Amino acid sequence: ETGVTQSPTHLIKTRGQQVTLRCSSQSGHNTVSWYQQALGQGPQFIFQYYREEENGRGNFPPRFSGLQFPNYSSELNVNALELDDSALYLCASSLGGLQGAVSGNTIYFGEGSWLTVV
């Protein structure tokens, strides 16, 4: 049990639609990052939020966007869904801020949201 909850766990969308995925982490976790994990691949970094602002972005188009709320929960939004967006989406949170890895703060991963685009 990591205290990081992602919802929904599974969903199916049609190409061209929009989707919102949610991540709820432990109290005080001010840093959250999102990853896309295609079948048989390693997770790919999408972006990171620190204190409600985007701080770092991977090689993903602007139709991937996000939000972090004052309670540090987070959303990942994907517009104009494409078939290749089918993947497991993981979020990871910690309370260490950008010093997370330095300070040794534990980074918690959720169990992910499975998105299938048809």
Added chain:
Amino acid sequence: AQTVTQSQPEMSVQEAETVTLSCTYDTSENNYYLFWYKQPPSRQMILVIRQEAYKQQNATENRFSVNFQKAAKSFSLKISDSQLGDTAMYFCAFVALHRGNQFYFGTGTSLTVIP
């Protein structure tokens, strides 16, 4: 840009034996952290071991140890006394200093422990 390479897509080991998983990485950063994560079928990422790049001493956690060669940019994981519960996907990952949770992962090695 950072890249992480795992050249062994699949490996197997007999229960109680030792196995080594390979990882190489490329970066222009001087200060960073390396991790090995385990991902069982539940898809939950579980931290196995963590290494600070500025430390020359290799990290160990019970049956798990690493061989960190900074000059060669190599970071292998050794699992001793393999157990059935070690069966999972293993990912090598890199995080630069002051980058929070911005991980770069390899493509993974699927490890099967054979009874």
